[in-house]
Amino acid sequence: MMRIGSSIKRIAITLGLVVTGLVLTACSSNSSSSKSGYQADLKQSKQLTIGLEGTYAPYSYRKDGKLTGFEVDLGKAVAKKMKLKANFVPTKWDSLIAGLGSDKYDVVLNNIAETPERKKSYIFSTPYIYSRYALISKAGDKSIQKLSDVKGKKLAEGTGTNNEAQAKKLGAKTVPSGDFTTTLALIRQGRVQGTINAREAWFAYAKTNSTKGLAYHKVSDSQAEPVKISAMFNQKDTKLKAKFNQVLQQLRKDGTLTKLSQKYFGADITEK
Template sequence: MEKWLKTIALALFGLALTVTLPACGRSSSSKSSSAGSQLDLQKSGTLRIGLEGNVQPYSYRKDGKLTGFEVDLGKAIAKKLGLKAKFVPTKFDSLIAGLDVDKYDVVINDIAETAQRKQKYPFSTPYIYSKSQLAVKKNSSINKITDIKGKKVAQTTTSNNATDAKRLASRT
């Protein structure tokens, strides 16, 4: 991993751990304390990390092996905690739900923070700022975001892109 990327990753994971690890994997109705969660991690010796595993450069397979920025970040976090990273590739639409059923301890997958998600899950400081783009057929009549008003658009089920697109399309 490039030196600047390591520096950024290491700077961010400390805060990410402080905010994210104690509560991730526990539903809001859970009686577990953050100390109990930390003990569970120490006892297992493993940090289970949910991610998609199919989007470059975040996490993807190269020669059959999981690699990418989020994989490197997850390994660095686990190492700093004295744990072994165990990656659990999961479809994007099920990533957040996997926390509720204790499928993994954290999600590292360019997840957008929304008001609804923030009510239930603690978020770290963002480690990346990403943006979405609109893809249309060549020679389409859609040339700008406001042209999609009244049109059908597709997105993944749990993405916040539709909300953003509706907000932007309603601009006049």
């Protein structure tokens, strides 16, 4: 009788463990299903964590201490469509892309162009800006007026940027610069002869700052093709990228992209 009783107890315990396991599995399944699709790629639940510099007007910068700019408003608009809260993480350019690789944020919105080198480690959304170059030099310097003139010249450029890549491609010597305002100061001081930069950055700067001592040279599409600016994601976050593209298309169709572009740049730079 004792053996029978012991066997019954063991069976009851075993059944209890099986039932408990089934309940835990069901709970786990329900938890996983609540984060299906692109939400499973998010670093924080119900948040779209966005990496940017916050020092490059008019893309992202601070006005009266508050983060604002084209890519800030774009990030908010995308997050809203996704029913998420936009969480911005301002990061210096030198460590911005590395921060994405270490899962510091979900996406980078920072006037970034898709390049063969970056494609080895990251994936990109469809373009939301078609950025054109500008050549800026010191006023009165007749030796640098078009892109072909920069060969052998010393230019201030952001490390790792498409501007720096373009300058090096054309044979210029580059000097690292952390932001656009610093770059212009280096030109005024004569420490460099110029910079290849985004025309949109120049337009935004000229709205509220004096351009005395500087010369702006328009770069035609025949000199350099427009740069396609996209959002950047980790390679594994394919579902998040797909959702971002879907929302971006909606914002293009409803006119949001055009309105934001007109607001910050005075022109529509979201079309080819």
